[in-house]
Amino acid sequence: MCSRVLMHSSFIHIQAIIMKFHAVILLCSLFGFTQQQSSQEACACTLTSKEKAFPLESLNLVNDKATKCTSTVTQLKASELESMMLGLEHRLPQLLEDMSILEKEDDGGLYGVVSLQLIENELKEIKELVDKLSTTTQGHKHLYTDSAKQAANLKEDLQELELYDTFQVEKKRQDNQRLKRALHECEAKHDVNTPPTQPPHDMCPHGKFVNITGPEVFSQGEYAGSYKYGGWGRDPKPEAGEERWYWRVMMTSNNRYANYVRYYSSLSTLVVGVGLPVNFHIHASNPTTNTVQGPNVVLYGKALYYNCYNKGDVCRFNLTSKTVSTLELPKGTRFNSRANYCHLEECYPYTDMDLATDESGVWVVYSTVHSFGNLVLSKLEEGDPPTLGRTWHTSLFKQAVTNTFMACGTLYATRYVDKSIEEIFYSLDTVTGVEKFNLGIFINKMSPNINFLNYSPIDQMLYLYSDANMVSYKVLFE
Structure with a gap:
């Protein structure tokens, strides 16, 4: 019995030796060996593969070409x-x-x-x-x-390089990609009756803001070089018969105050100051209570919105009734040139408060001591007096921008690049609350400084007041 066990164990041991021997023979069929014997009878083997060497240089060359092609054909x-x-x-x-x-x-x-x-x-x-x-x-x-x-x-x-893929890794990857595409197509057909996601109710009717062109208008008007600071534009909510009228406000005292708004019946009368322009006086003297302080004013529904003189409030001057109503902004709102728009070389005085218009109405941009100087945006609800609607607190430091404007419920901010270029670099979507800091939309300036900037939804134009010049640009949407 013991002899049988020993014989069986020896047989298994012999089989293992034979298997190892076969493995060595199989390896020898794949590789050739060159045996070298030194004087100390040490043995060294040189392994020579029968497979072709992978052309790494060719792969690097293909990669360089693809990179160059990608950099040439850009979005x-x-x-x-x-x-x-x-x-x-x-x-x-x-x-x-x-x-x-x-x-x-x-x-x-x-x-x-x-x-x-x-x-x-x-x-x-x-x-x-x-x-x-x-x-x-x-x-x-x-x-x-x-x-x-x-x-x-x-x-x-690439097809030549795939010949070196002896294990067919790339082929399997491509097969997987085809299977994924087929799966997505099958899922799309299965869900064909699923209702589409509804867009946000405040989505811009024009599409995405992509660029501006111009300038389309460049003029100093009837008072060439006389008033460095001011504002101008069109009423987004005009009365019947005044759809093509323009307005202008000029800072008449130390580039800080104004006590009237000037109306023009057309663009031509604005440029040359003829055709009986009409003045609407807020008060006979200037400055005084409720007159305009700072250039960032807007006209909406035949009412002028502006920063009240020597206050952290918004004033609304009704051009029809000649009455003024006020809206007190949150406690700690900065005014009297304590939170101006600035760039490295200059700050624009009395630009603490910026009024803006878009498709939905009137907005106000400001900062407070509680926001640590960051820009705050609030919606103004129509009325006499107006009321404060929803408020957004941004992460954008107000004195790091040169101006702001609203378009389709989105706040945009600009910064100074040089004397001939201004960049629209920032946006806040009031629907989603998403802030972006890399828009890269550039304005070709006619003068170094932008003292007033506002968007008009009635004609999709940007209106600028720049070193006594009235300039306009066309806004391009998708």
Whole structure:
């Protein structure tokens, strides 16, 4: 019995030796060995693979080409072309409308000459836009051709490199990608009757704010160089017959105060100061209680909203009844030039409080001692007096920006880049509460400083008051 057990154990041991021997023979079939024996009878083996060496240099070259192609074909180039197309789409109907007005109102005198000059400027700008669009289109065509050729070459290089994928790792990965796509398509077909998510009720009817073009208007008006600070624009909620009227407020005392708003029946009368402009006086003297302090004023529903003189309050001057009502802002609101808009070289005096308009009405931008100087935004509810609606506290330091404006329920802030460029860099979506600090939308300035900035929802224009100049830009939405 014991002998049988020993024989069986020996048999298993022999089988194990035979298996190891077969494994050695299998390895020898894959690799060749070169045996070298030294004087000390030490043995060293050189392992030589029969597989081809992987071409790492070729892979690096393909990667460099792909990176170069990605940096050449960018989203910025596509959005640039889209912005120009949007600009042309908006400018042509506006030109036709202005031509129609000129035909109706031309008196053959100074009024008609000024209007014609404005239209000539529009035509010049449209021609420049078309020329730039043509040049950009040709450049994009060459870029498309070159990129398509490079993509085809890269595809061939990758197919050659896949030959080295002997374990078919890349092939399995591609199979998995195809299966994922098929799964997503199947799920989409299954959920075809699912109702779409409803957009937020305050979503902008124009689409996303993507760029601005212009300037479209550049003028000092009837008082050339006389008033550095002020504001101007159009009433987003005009009375019947005043849809094309413009308003202007000029800081008349040390660039700090104003006691009246000036009305113009058209853009041409604003530019040259003819056609019987109308003054609406808040008070006979200036400054006094309830007169305007600071340039950041707006007109809405034939009422002027502004920072009350020597107070942390909002004043509302009704142009029809000639009455003033006030709204007290939260305790600790800064005023009297303690929280101005600034850049590194200069602060703009008495810009503590900034009124703004958009599609939903009037807003006020300010800061308080409790917000540690950060910008605060509040909605003003219409009424006489107005009331304070919902408030948003931002993480943006007010004195780090040069101006703000509202458009479609979103707050935008600008900062000084240099004497010719201003950047719209920040936004706060009041629906989602999301803040962004990297918008990168640039304004080509006609003068170094922007003392007043406001958006008009009636024509989707930005109105600027810049070193005594009245300037306007067209806002482009998707």
